[in-house]
Amino acid sequence: MPIAVDLDWISSLKGLFVQAIPQKYFQVLLLAMAFDMITGISLALKQRRFNSSIGMAGVLRKVSAIAGCTFVALLEYLLWQENILGKTVILLTVLYEATSVFENINAIDPRFGQLIQTVARQITRRLQSDADQKNDESRRNRG
Numbered sequence: 001m002p003i004a005v006d007l008d009w010i011s012s013l014k015g016l017f018v019q020a021i022p023q024k025y026f027q028v029l030l031l032a033m034a035f036d037m038i039t040g041i042s043l044a045l046k047q048r049r050f051n052s053s054i055g056m057a058g059v060l061r062k063v064s065a066i067a068g069c070t071f072v073a074l075l076e077y078l079l080w081q082e083n084i085l086g087k088t089v090i091l092l093t094v095l096y097e098a099t100s101v102f103e104n105i106n107a108i109d110p111r112f113g114q115l116i117q118t119v120a121r122q123i124t125r126r127l128q129s130d131a132d133q134k135n136d137e138s139r140r141n142r143g
Helices: 008-020 023-047 052-080 084-108 110-142
Strands: none
Touching (some): 052 084
């Protein structure tokens, strides 16, 4: 006699994950992690320091970050039906990965760091000039 297995709990669990975890944010996180791994491997090859234990530590760190983000998103969803904290944790992890990507690329080619600084200065100047222009307009409208 075959044993009947109820698989409804699997579909329920899948539905919970789909609802609780902000999918677009996780996609961005996975993309940032993949790009970090690619740039890290490229740097290791350039420096001729390819070490499997360092690579394994990086992979474990990424798996831990994914698990942590998943846990926070699930817990928050189960308690409050919100995704604000989960999204914030994921975005902070993406920021951490982006920082690592920039460090890797800068170590591969230092000219990249100079390019990023130049672009950042231009963006800062543009934002400041836009803010100054809006302040001038608001003063004129008040006066």
